[in-house]
Amino acid sequence: MATQPTQGFLARVSGKTKQLFGLAVSAGAADAGKLVATDSTGKLDMSLMPVGIGANTIIAPASEAIGAGKFVNFYSNAGAMNVRLADNSNGRPADGYLKDAVANAAAATVYPLDTTNTALTGLTPGARYWLGTAGGVISAALDSTDTANVGKLCQELGVAKSATELVTDDLGYITL
DSSP: OOOOOSOEEEEEETTEEEEEEOBSSOOSGGGTTOOBOOOTTSSOOGGGSOTTOSOOOEEEEBSSOBOTTOEEEEEEETTEEEEEEOBTTTTBOOOEEESSOBOTTSEEEEEESSSEEOSOOSOOTTOEEEEOSTTOEESSOOOTTOGGGTTOEEOEEEEESSSSOEEEOOOOOEEO
């Protein structure tokens, strides 16, 4: 449950002055007509937004534990879509990434490419990055003339905005 906002307002309720606070999280129709307040991050909680407005994400079960910031691959697991770590060494292209870590078999919130992954570390602003192994990134494209790279995926992921932010692109990949 969200904490109560720090700012309130005075209103007349049943003939008496009462201090009221904006709603930081909605319980649905029971909260119709109430004033809203931002949460501790200064943003509106998604429960206050209308249907169709919100983060562009896909929720899918994780078939392994996946860390925050890792790039993931969608795949069919016994006919159901699941996510696993993307990996340039075993034919698993990146379809999106996670901002929060998730345990094996838990619901993963996957952010699509063409958005900004803000859960990384150690990036060089302005540098380009490619898919590495185990959902990670590397700072150079795989060399297509190196026979050790035969069968691996070369997928450019985007450019670093800061040490922790990668502005991703959905550029596709090639199999070397």
